[in-house]
Amino acid sequence: MIQNQQFLRALIGCALLKIWKVSRIDFCMEKNLVAVTVAGLAYYFWNQHRKKEEKEETAERWFENITTGRIADSSITIASSPGQVRRAIKEIYFYTRSYCNYVGLDCEWVGKNKTALMQISVSTPAGIKCFLIRLCKVDIRICYELMAFLRDEDVVKLGCGIDGDFKRLSEVDFVIFHPATISFFDLRQIIPATNYQNGGLANLTRQILGRKLNKDYRVRCSNWEADTLSNEQKTYAADDAVCALQILGKLIQELGESRVQYFINEYKNTVFKQKSKPNKDKKEKSGKITQNALEEKVKRRLETRDYGSDYFNSATASVRKEPLYNNCVKLLAPDGEVLSITDKKKADWYVKKGLGELVEDTETSFIVRLKFEPSGRPNTDSEKYYVTEKENVCVVCNEKNGLLRKNVVPREYRKHFPIVMKCHVSHDVVLLCLRCHGRSNELDYLKRARIADKFVAPLGNADLAKAILEPKERRNVRSGGNALLKNRAKLPEKRINELESIIMEYFNATVWTGDLEQKASDLPVLAGSEEEAQSFVQHGEKVVASLMLSGGIESVKNFEVDWRQHFLDTMDPQFMPEGWNIYHNHERIEEKLDREIKRADGTFLKPCPPTEKNLDGIYILLLNLKGMRESRLSMITNRPETSDPADFSFLFLSNMKDLQEVAPRESAHVKKRSDGKYNTASIRLSNNIIVELTGFSTAMESIINNAFNALQSVDLSFNEIHKIDASFDHFPNIRSLYLHGNQINSLNEVKKLRSLTKLKRLTLHGNPIDNLPNYRLFILYIIPTLQTFDFSGVSGDDHLLYFQMLNTTRNP
Incomplete structure (x- = not known):
């Protein structure tokens, strides 16, 4: 920079000297003009160099004061x-x-x-x-x-x-x-x-x-x-x-x-390409799941990998930011007995609804006493587990940092369990550090592979599982079609003839036509024959269904115990919470089943024999009435309102007219009929911007086959609905209605739902009426058929509280 400045200064000096000489020798205007121009150009270039150098010096400092937060x-x-x-x-x-x-x-x-x-x-x-x-x-x-x-x-x-x-x-x-x-x-x-x-x-x-x-x-x-x-x-x-x-x-x-x-x-100007790491364990896929191959693969990983910081990136792993167990938050019965150790949000809910009073609120303790007698108390060993304090540490090595939740019984099985086994599942959620979590997952994978072989239920998602079970002949035809479509010009003539012969033989064609290669390429992935592919069931669902068919709920309970014992045997945890055991909650399951038997007793439900055809969407409700405690054979029945819905959520719909102009999300179980309608009992319209429900009945009849009798569940949560439309009367079989997260501000709107005599489940929280005093009690009085309201069970005590409040108002 200094040399440039010296050069430019010398150039300017020479130009000025030229001007002085010209002015002494000849006062000709043209010569003066040339000299002035030279001097001006020299000054311009010098000034540009000076600015460029100043810019470079300034640019070197732009990153020194860079901020990392969001801009204003x-x-x-x-x-x-x-x-x-x-x-x-x-x-x-x-x-x-x-x-x-x-x-x-x-x-x-x-x-x-x-x-x-x-x-x-x-x-x-x-x-x-x-x-x-x-x-x-x-x-x-x-x-x-x-x-x-x-x-x-x-x-x-x-x-x-x-x-x-x-x-x-x-x-x-x-x-x-x-x-x-x-x-x-x-x-x-x-x-x-x-x-x-x-x-x-x-x-x-x-x-x-x-x-x-x-x-x-x-x-x-x-x-x-x-x-x-x-x-x-x-x-x-x-x-x-x-x-x-x-x-x-x-x-x-x-x-x-x-x-x-x-x-x-x-x-610069180069497209980034992620370099894939070579997989040393990659082998040619055989057509079946082999137990030996899976065992060798996992054992090799277990021997060679150190499940520490190199295996898990703590910056990207979803470790817990807050403790799982909040031992300082307690819920008490009216007489002071501890009912549960819960989180602050749940406990505070009882206070806001007037159902509980705040006893203590300090930095180390938050205690709420209920104003009503709960439906049950922690009497059994399984229930007492939930009132004991638990440490936020890895149950295997006692590590306190970088903890993750671990499902002892994998969720892919738990979500298909009978409904009576789906409550109180937090017992099977424990804490593990990154290292122990990685090792446990590998060992679980090995066990799942053995289960997959036993029940012929391939692991992975539906497409992967179907690909594993798909006949080799069909795969070769599809692969040949793709090769001919994309790389025919690059293939040798001999290979082209071989592929054409394979495709012609599969489609029973005697003459090669151009559409055969496209037809082969478009072959969908099927697990076996067309009939087998349509009846395909994913791994977890098929395993649980097979257990139910073979031994009923007892088989599923034994399956649950087996997974818990597997965790104890493989991980050898030394810091498990007090009261944790492999038979947890089984006595409560027996009590629930007995209650359901007494409620049923040949009145409102008819036994449905278990068959392969009705496994999709089933749940276990009762035991067979014959033998009750002795036989324990399962009884399977359909529950339509829990079937896969026609899903129109997150589509920015503003009214019912928009609904008829869009298609629902794809679902493996909700198929479109030839008349454009869907066979389903549920519809999901959540997370849109729907303001009014005018035309609701017309829209349902155009979307759902036999909507008058079939429609049983409607999800309209998280919209902008102000008024409840009277057209709900057109669908008398509605059992579940979700309206939480809307703008309903009057109890008179809720009265429009009185005609739904079969309504069992209703949500209205997150609406302006949620802030009205005694909101819950009024709703239960308006609709006495409800069994759950705002995702909370309804008991006789809820109705009793309403009458007590009513008497207090009339007789102060």
């Missing part, structure tokens, strides 16, 4: 018109030329390839600013300043997967927005040189910046083309672009500017 709302600028876009780009150019030539860039999309918003963050001396350019409001093709900025090679655009944004923009103009014509850099290219684990932008933000990037689907999937963006949308969009600039600044601080600049120069 005042630092976010929205551009919604061509004029605002021009001003925004002008300001961005000012800072990139005078301060820092890196910008963070991201886009928000609507639909497949429609760009709604472009976010550009730039570093300024006062901090990071972000510009939100609403491309849905302007035509990007006439924003020449923006297009010139994107193609400017001196400004490097930062992001994770940023080439994907430009590929989508290339749908608008292939030449202008193609990644090959734009200067960009994927931040993931630098991560191998650091100690961080590579991943997406959210993962890098958590590791490098130490904060969580908001990826709430409700904001991500919101309407980015709205007339005005909400504050949540602004913050969400700006943070994606700001994080990219902050991450680069932190990496420069850690690695040094020269090393980071090397990566940028080396990988």
Whole structure:
């Protein structure tokens, strides 16, 4: 820099000397003008060099004061018109030329390839600013300043997967927005040189910046083309672009500017490709699950792996941030007996509803005494387990940090257990550290593999399991079709003839036609024959169903005991909670079954013999009435309101008319009929923006087959409903109605549900009426048929409390 300045100063001196000489020899105006021009040009170049050097000195300092938090709302600028876009780009150019030539860039999309918003963050001396350019409001093709900025090679655009944004923009103009014509850099290219684990932008933000990037689907999937963006949308969009600039600044601080600049120069305009680690255990798949292969694989891992910090990344593992057991929160009976040790939110609920009084509220204790007699008390050993204090430590090695929940009985089996075995399951949730959790999972996998062989129930999801069971001949035909479609030109003639012969033989064709290869490629994955594929049941469901068919509920209880014993034998836990045992809750199961037998006693339920055809969606309700305690044979019955629903949730529906114009989410058990209707007893409309229910009956009749008799469960939770529509009267068999999280503010609306004489389950919490005094008691009085309300069971004491309150009001 000093040499350049000396050279330019000498040049200016020579120009001035020339002016002096010319003025002495000849006063000709033309010669003076030439000399002045030379001097002016020399000064201009010197000044440009000076500014460039000053910019470089300043740019070296931009990352030193980089912040890691979210920027303030005042630092976010929205551009919604061509004029605002021009001003925004002008300001961005000012800072990139005078301060820092890196910008963070991201886009928000609507639909497949429609760009709604472009976010550009730039570093300024006062901090990071972000510009939100609403491309849905302007035509990007006439924003020449923006297009010139994107193609400017001196400004490097930062992001994770940023080439994907430009590929989508290339749908608008292939030449202008193609990644090959734009200067960009994927931040993931630098991560191998650091100690961080590579991943997406959210993962890098958590590791490098130490904060969580908001990826709430409700904001991500919101309407980015709205007339005005909400504050949540602004913050969400700006943070994606700001994080990219902050991450680069932190990496420069850690690695040094020269090393980071090397990566940028080396990988600029290069698409990032994740290097996959070689799997040493990968072998050719045989057509069946073999116990020996699985055992060898797991045993090899158990011998070679150290399940410590190298196996689990504590920065990314979902370890508990708060203790599992809150021993300071207790729920007492009216006489002071401890009923349970629970969490503060549940205990405080009784106080807010007027059903309990706060006895103690300190930093170390939160105690609530109920005002009514509970339906039961902890008398048995299983019930007393829930009133004993438990330590938040690993039950195997007593480690206190980095703990995870462990399901002793895997959930893939538990969720298919009889309904009487699905309560009080927290007994089978224990705490393990990262190391012990990893080892336990491997040992569980080995046991699950043996169970899979025993019951012929492949592990994994439906597609994987079907692929394992699929006949080899069918796989070869589909593979041959794919090869011919994609690589026919690369295959030798002999191989082409072989593949064509295989496909022709499978379809019984005598002459090769072009559509056969497409037909072969489109063959779906099937487990055996067409009939077997349609009756396919996943691993956990098939195992439990087989147990029920073979030995009833006793077999499932023994299966539960076997898993608990497996955990004790393989992990040898030395710090299990007091009162934990392998036969936990079995006496309560017996009592519940006896109660159900007495309630049934040949009145409202008819026995249904267990068969293979009615295993889908079943649950065990009773024992066979004959023999009662002696025989313990299971009785299986259908419960339609728990079947798979027609799921229309999270579709931004605002009324019933919208409902008839969209299709529900795909489900393996809810099939569309030829008339366009669905065979289901349930419909899910939760998490939309429905305001009114006008046309509800018409919509149901157009969606559900025989809706008048079939509809039994309706989920309208988390909408904007103010009034309950009287059209619910058209569906007298509704048993479950979920209306929590809406805007219902009058008890008169609830009275419209009186006509639903079969209604057993209702939710209304999260509505304005939830804050009314004695809200629960009034609802139970209005609808006396309820068995559960707001996910809480209804007892005779609830109705008694209402009459006591009524008498107190009438006779003060």
